Amino acid sequence: MRTGHLRSSRRVLLPAALLVLVTACGGGTAPMARPGAAGVNDPLFPGLGNDGYHVSHYGLTLDYEPEGNHLSGTAVIRARATEKLSAFNLDLKGLDVRSARVDGEPVRTSRKGTELTVELDKPVDKYRWFETTIVYDGQPQAVKDADGSTEGWVETDHGAVGLGEPAGSMAWFPGNHHPSDKAAYDIAVTVPKGFTAVANGELKRTEDKGPAGARRTTYTWHSGEPMASYLAVVAVGEFKVTTSKTPSGLPVYIAAHPGESEAAAKVAKLVPEVLDWAGGLFGPYPFSSTGAVIDRNPEVGYELETQPKPYFHAAPSDRLVVHELAHQWFGNSLTPRTWKDMWLSEGFAQYAEWMWEERSGGRSVRQIFDDYYDGRDPESKGEGGKTIWDFPPAGPGPETVSGLPVYGRGAMVLHKLREKLGDREFFRLVRGWAAQYRYQNVDTEGFVDFCEDAGDVGDVFDVWLFGKGRPAKR
Known part of the structure; x- marks a missing residue:
């Protein structure tokens, strides 16, 4: 059975002679620290993701200025080493790294393409938890996929959106960007007053700050269930927001382009019906909230099952709503x-x-x-x-x-x-x-x-x- 198989693997007993050989070759000594691999050898995209650790939580603090498309960010990444590490990699496209720390101590970094290498003065032991803080800024970029579609950070007529399938999330935050490494997220986004910033999970609070005439608003979102980074989203715009609850009490949050109020009302009515129907077929809904972002974004031209509120580039048909909500079971949970x-x-x-x-x-x-x-x-x-x-x-x-x-x-x-x-x-x-x-x-x-x-x-x-x-x- 190959590595990663869902069934438990059989225990392999080595012949005595082979055990002697392994011991003689250093099998009984403490492992040496080595750099974590860049890429996890995905069959289609071998360069995506990184080996040597698994992330449990991303804390992203972002400040976005639509005028000029400028993003400032701090990413706090909690991870556990799967081997003794002398260095490890994060995926990051563009953007300038201003500082990096591991467990509070300054560390050196280097860049090659979309690989950000974090160099450790003191190795991180196998199975040890560690926290990496990356401070960065710049103009985030759109990404062209192998099939010609657009993802990454995409500007719209009233803001921008960060989309990640399969590799676009690296355009707006550093991370282990492969679907096999799922984590919880807290995302705080500060934008000019009058703009709304939507991200994954539930909105925990909003806070206005700054002097009169230059007020800015911070939206803080929490996503507690594990999530692959390609499902992470930040949508900034002059959205009209409606909130409600399903008959079972599930919060529904819908953010719509100002010109899509009719579509927003239709989707708000449809979502509870679809979730009730799908739950009867697939089992309990796996997340603590739901909703949608309905944009006008012809440059993207597709929908994405961003967890747990799908992103629609335009007013969706009923079938598209069904498709993206079904993904909350198949694609997002599984x-x-x-x-x-x-x-x-x-x-x-x-x-x-x-x-x-x-x-x-x-x-x-x-x-x-x-x-x-x-x-x-x-x-x-x-x-x-x-x-x-x-x-x-x-x-x-x-x-x-x-x-x-x-x-x-x-x-x-x-x-x-x-x-x-x-x-x-x-x-x-x-x-x-x-x-x-x-x-x-x-x-x-x-x-x-x-x-x-x-x-x-x-x-x-x-x-x-x-x-x-x-x-x-x-």
């Missing part, structure tokens, strides 16, 4: 271990769309499946002759991590699994999957094993998940 496992997020979210359409009196899920298979559904094909059959859902490349097969064929895998198991067993399996790995990282191999342990899945995965080309319709 987060892909590597970017190659993305279909586990997008396949479930797409399948939720299909089920919502059927519930709303549209096509049945089976009809949608058939329309995808036959190429009648417009979402089954894209520009340049691309289709859902271009590659297996579990086998995207860096340019196709958000490709059609990851979404559409990922949903088809789930429907074939449902047909094989029957509704009762399928939804019992889905709720069990969401409950057992709540707030954890998951991977394709682990999901396959989980399903095979639950019942006879036949050749569903071999044909629909891993098979190349369009399989025979059965």
Whole structure:
């Protein structure tokens, strides 16, 4: 079983002769300190993230001036070493580092590309907790993905937004930017009076400061549940904010572009209904609040499941709201271990769309499946002759991590699994999957094993998940 598998690994007993060799080669001595690796060897983006430690908490204190697009920040990062470290890396794009401390002591740093190396005068021992403070500033930048989309720090007509999938979060704060390293967050953002700063989790307080005529407001947000950094968000704008609660008492916070008040009202009404419906299918909602940010951002042109309030670049359709809220279970609570496992997020979210359409009196899920298979559904094909059959859902490349097969064929895998198991067993399996790995990282191999342990899945995965080309319709 490979490293990171969801099942517990077997204990390996070494032959006596090999134990002698290990001891003779220094196996019994204290480990030497060494630098943590830059990158975690993700199958698609090997340079993302860093090895040698795991982060438990980010404390981000940001000050943003929309006029001139200037960001000043202090990041306090609490982490635990997984090996004895003489140095370690953080991911940071652009921005100037003004100072760095580890456990209160000044340390040296160096830069190479998006790698910020923190050099330690005194090693950090394995398993030891340590706190890193980075003070930085500059003009944060947008990032172009391998597939041509825009993320990072993106200016809008009334502010800016920081988006992170897959690598954009490094454009506005230093960190271990790989989905396998989830952490809690506290984010305080100071902006000019009249602007609103939205971030993850719940708004704990707002505070006005500064002299008359130059007042600024600090918005302090807390996200206690573990979160991958690509789901972190800061949206600054002249938003109109509405708050409410679902019938179960869950806080709802919606920030909308001044011109999207009608969409905000529609989303505020829809969110409780979708969460109640999805909770019946997937199990209890995993977070302590919900909501949305509804912007006008043509440069981005996509939605993102920022935790727990999705970001919409424009007024969303009902199906898009369903898709992004389904991600709160699949993608946010259960987060892909590597970017190659993305279909586990997008396949479930797409399948939720299909089920919502059927519930709303549209096509049945089976009809949608058939329309995808036959190429009648417009979402089954894209520009340049691309289709859902271009590659297996579990086998995207860096340019196709958000490709059609990851979404559409990922949903088809789930429907074939449902047909094989029957509704009762399928939804019992889905709720069990969401409950057992709540707030954890998951991977394709682990999901396959989980399903095979639950019942006879036949050749569903071999044909629909891993098979190349369009399989025979059965």
